[in-house]
Amino acid sequence: MLGKLTLSAIPYDVPILVGTFIGVAVIGIAVLAAVTYFKKWGYLWREWLTTVDHKKLAIMYVILGLVMLVRGFADALMMRTQLALAYAGNPGYLPPHHYDQVFSAHGTIMIFFMAMVMMQALFNFVVPLQIGARDVAFPLINSISFYMTLVSAILINVSLFVGEFSNVGWLGYPPISELQFNPGVGVDYYIWSVQISGIGTLLTGMNFLTTIIKLRAPGMKWMHIPVFTWTAFFACIMILTTFPVLTVSMALLALDRYVGMHFFTNDGGGSVMLYLNLIWSWGHPEVYILILPAFGVFSEIAATFSGKPLFGYATMVIATGIITFLGSIVWVHHFFTMGSGADVNTFFGIMTMFIAVPTGVKIFNWLFTMYKGRVRFEGPMHWIVGFMITFSIGGMTGVMMAMPAADWVIHNSLFLVAHFHNVIIGGVFFGYVAGLSYWFPKAFGFKMRDVWGKWAFRFWFVGFYLSFIPLYAVGLEGMTRRMNHYDNPNWHPWLLVACVGVFVLAAGVACQVIQFVFAAFDAINKKPDAMDLTGDNWGSGRTLEWSIPSPVPHYNFARLPVIRGLDTFHIEKELGRPAPLTELEPIHMPKYSAVGPVLGACGLVIGFALVWHIWWAVVVGLVVAFITVVHRSANLDVDFYVPVEEIRADEEAFAKRLAAAKAAE
């Protein structure tokens, strides 16, 4: 009846997990009780859970991403404290089997459920506003994407308390991930949560590529598209070309494990190397999928806070395109040691080094944007300066490792771990946090207190160097990654420093939480100087999203904007906004739908049931999902018109706020 699921799968004998479970349960019950007490279930369901509005989906993505950030960060804390303790005979507090799950969960969560989620949040919020669209091309599919991501995140957290998680690293390399060596359910949790979230990401990529191609406001030519949207465009192309590869590699691994096939086994004709090629020809483009939107965020912020147009717009677009192409032909640099010959390794090594060229172009573009500008060092600008320094160091160690001969020495060492954290924290994470603080007032209509953002930056910046520069050192001394304990006295002081660093990072996370709490506090009290009246919160916004009220009305644009060039809002500020040519018209919008949550619930049931071999539940989930899709396809009542009166009232209220803001100046 319940497949492999028995009471022994619940780890009630592991104190850390029981403690965590009690903590999660208390918080969860408190949240549910609060929603019930304030009678918000109806509101939550009607306004949020069934929404197809890209802005609300973006906010839900951000919440999911932040929760998963805390989860992944807790894993990081555990790893660093374990390595500070587990020296010279001391086993530390995490036995190897548990430690292996911790680092696997850390990697999987931070990439799939923190970085990808935050990236989709930014796509959702920014892209339609920047191109003057009223929603994405397929609003319902957008909601389904979110639910696929959400349920796979839930699935990975369920593995904490029911069964176990994968213990083979974040990419699940065979043969260790094969049934022969890993008969537990950990790898199955990994496969199905990655698989389901992959569906969500693929749908997002398809959706936003279509949106950018088809739904740009009248007059917006290709070279009028803001840089963030360009980076989203190229990231979507990479999602569409590489995520199917991930789906296939996970599916083949699942076939190996579930029906005894031999794609990647050691015997039966399987080839482990095929898996490495498959997973990395997804995995390397994946890191560019993550970093390109961060580059886009930095481009927007550099221009806004320097009071200048972005230096080298065209080169920025071209460099992004070149990175997209080169990023697809470098995957072998993840396994130079696999055993290919000099010609293969040389080709992929040189291609990897080439990527430093367009990336360097971008760094210089941002520097020249700031050069002779009126730079204002507000919160978002801190992150970009920190990013340029940190990312350049990470890029240089990357070029070092692109040399196959050097890579043979430092492959699989903590040097590598330091390198990719250097570019992912210093690039991706700094970029997404900067984007979050940059567009936060646009999403909510009030500002966060900048001082806490600056403190968060300082702790993250210092904490990053304290945590990861020591790892470069121990990596060069030969410490391999994923090590549970060690007895080399040279490594111990470095790992103590890294442990201090991770607590500095924790202070940064705490500042970010405090920033959100204060923002909510200010908003509830309607603190006057926290409100964003004009919609152009930074005063120097250049792109379309700053021309509309904050928070953005659900239809985005009362009249579709007419684009007069790059940075169209800036042009309007210089030349004056043209009088509206058309009267307000009713706006055609999609209706909210319960299809997303229902399909999400089906996905969760199917995923959980596949992990535990509960076949009847898989069938039930599939049948319900099929009926839901058919029912939706037959439903013609999917849209409505926003009445002119509502739009006019919004417009008049916005005009009043603008006038009040002007009077206050």
Add this chain to the structure above:
Amino acid sequence: MSENHTTSHEGENHGSYGSYIVGFVLAVILTVASFAAVLSKAFSFWQTIAVLGVLAAVQMVVHLIFFLHMGVKSASQRQNLYAFIVTALMVAIVIIGYLFVLWDAQANMMPG
């Protein structure tokens, strides 16, 4: 409204009755030709393989132009073409790359 997001259908890229008929007739001719090449036994084994390969490639082009609306005439046809080129490029990179890498590994790791 003209900016109808959810239900817009552009006519230009969906072909006409005539173009579907042309495509269908070409597809039928190519299919019949393939069967004829095999059944008539007019060619040797490898010649048959080659003829079938060529006919299959032409068949694909016919499908792409007449049924999947690729071309250079209208903007949406060009978009279809670009999408196809990107896809083909990526598939080529992956397949050629895997053959390159794995063949090399085979040659270096497992002599004889």
